[in-house]
Amino acid sequence: MSPRTKEQFKTIRDEKVNLILQAALGLFAGRGYASTSVSMIAKEAGISKGLMYNYFKSKEELLGEIVIGGFKQFLDLLVIEDESNVKKQEVIDFIDGNVNLLKQNPEYYMLYFSLLFQPKVFDLFKVEFFAHFEKTIKYMVAYYEKKGVRDPYTKARFLLAVFDGIGIHYVSDIEGFPLDKARDMMVGLL
Amino acid sequence: MSPRTKEQFKTIRDEKVNLILQAALGLFAGRGYASTSVSMIAKEAGISKGLMYNYFKSKEELLGEIVIGGFKQFLDLLVIEDESNVKKQEVIDFIDGNVNLLKQNPEYYMLYFSLLFQPKVFDLFKVEFFAHFEKTIKYMVAYYEKKGVRDPYTKARFLLAVFDGIGIHYVSDIEGFPLDKARDMMVGLL
Amino acid sequence: MSPRTKEQFKTIRDEKVNLILQAALGLFAGRGYASTSVSMIAKEAGISKGLMYNYFKSKEELLGEIVIGGFKQFLDLLVIEDESNVKKQEVIDFIDGNVNLLKQNPEYYMLYFSLLFQPKVFDLFKVEFFAHFEKTIKYMVAYYEKKGVRDPYTKARFLLAVFDGIGIHYVSDIEGFPLDKARDMMVGLL
Amino acid sequence: MSPRTKEQFKTIRDEKVNLILQAALGLFAGRGYASTSVSMIAKEAGISKGLMYNYFKSKEELLGEIVIGGFKQFLDLLVIEDESNVKKQEVIDFIDGNVNLLKQNPEYYMLYFSLLFQPKVFDLFKVEFFAHFEKTIKYMVAYYEKKGVRDPYTKARFLLAVFDGIGIHYVSDIEGFPLDKARDMMVGLL
DNA sequence: AATGAATGAGTCTTCATTCAT
């Protein structure tokens, strides 16, 4: 019999990769990176341990792909047309985008926050993280400057801190935390 | 030399216990719980591995004691004289107390936040944590109710979320984050 | 295109087999048998892992074929017309044949020597090896006997030991070792 | 009860380290480095796998210590009083020293030769090896120069090659190879 | 004839914990 075509192989690969990524995201978020074993991931994904290494060079790389992959969602949320003229609606869209992501993908946020506090792991994607973070600060400062508030930098950092606070409290207590109303309060800070 | 009195033994014991607790706190905060080995802790504390087990039943118990021990600091900050009449100054004192702890002991906060996102570990102090948290919410709701704001519960949860956001951003960037000004902004939310 | 004839299939087969043998020889010699994976061999040969198993039952069998295959070259070098009258020129031809093989195929020698010291692997071609080795000793003894030296057996074993010493030092330092002059010295020992 | 004294601990350590080194030497020599597992070594030494890592950072380091340790025996054999006047007796002593080592410790030589042909492993102690080797060449060249032979360098390299050839054939066939007579023949080459 | 996904046993290594002293 002739071998499978390249497309067939690609399909198989993509399916399995997704299976693994999903399983790993859930476990990393729910138990922490260090406390999740490759065996657990394989079991959760319904594959053998060995196969994971067919698709990811290491447990670390697997984490990296999850993190970088999720990161792109964030990056796409911050759309500023004119850097010298950041509009309120753009900031609101940014906030709402994040709120939606939070609702749709609380697991990913869980992971994101947990990683912030695992220095050894955090080193892996420090660079991307800070690049994104600083860009966001810059835009927020520009926004508040344009608005003419007294201390735009503090305002910007405060808002972003509030942001993460909301995120943490929401993912820690999805049922109880009033996310939508908190969103309104954040918008009130603009 | 005369044999040591019970008091002296107690002192030696306390000294060693403290040594171990300090070493462990630093390492847990700096590297994560799972990535810190008992050997590291013993080395850092200048004692043998075996001795640690003389004072703590397990690595997990050691963590537990650190967490519970640090927790008491939090608890003591929230002093409300009359539950039916929460005063603004009391809330401000609570905020300032926390800000001071943050400044004096960022490591502990680092650990505290990191643990929030390691469910396995979090289980150790879940009960105390939620009890404290709910009490705090209750007081804050009472405060806002008395003040007559529209949605006291949301206000309360928002403020506490902001609180943690500030904490996280501060311990993540001690040099750069404008903690004092952020504190003023928080007070402004009261 | 007309269907390939049996001959053509044979050719394709032989080509692939050769590709694999060459790739494996290089890798086994360069990294050791145990440290060379089947994946590496397949990659180096430009085929899939699965195909290798179409031609060789196992990695071990592949090694066996390389060893046996290379061994035949040795065997053909020792041409003695009359066992009771071993001529000097025949021995010189044997030496020169080996020297030429060394120059043309140092990789094979590298492998050959490395296998001598991996008993598990050595077992694969022990029998052929000792048969060849003893025959060679016998001829060399006959040669020295005829020549009338005092201790022909020791002479014979010494010469063969020298032989391997030269081989090892040459393949270990192809640029630096004066093979041709060493060859002359060996001939001087006859 | 009071803890063991430092001397007691040291005794235990030294004993175990030796046990491990002996077990490892035998196995590495007999099966090759790559084909010997840490489990085998532990079993052979009568200890747990974990304990090996108490004394050696890795399997590689264990190999390193064996190799370096054995290497010192070689180095001590080559004693040249005056580099510009290498005496025949000094060279003979060198040869005899090696022959004695061969007899007493064929396993070590087995290992030494097997490592020469495991490139990945060889890299670990390349530097020491070549330093020793080049020094030996230098002295032998000096010896032959002083003696006034035509091509001292070739003579030197030839002799050292012979040396290894003898070694290989001896350890490969301890019973059958006439080592003492071969030694005399080597001395005859001086 | 050919592919590469998939498996599972086995490898090196780490580490919490125990224990003799």
Next chain:
DNA sequence: AATGAATGAAGACTCATTCAT
């Protein structure tokens, strides 16, 4: 109160081999 040798279970990772296509 104190040490560190010792263990064993578990973890990340590799790889020869099989198999559906």
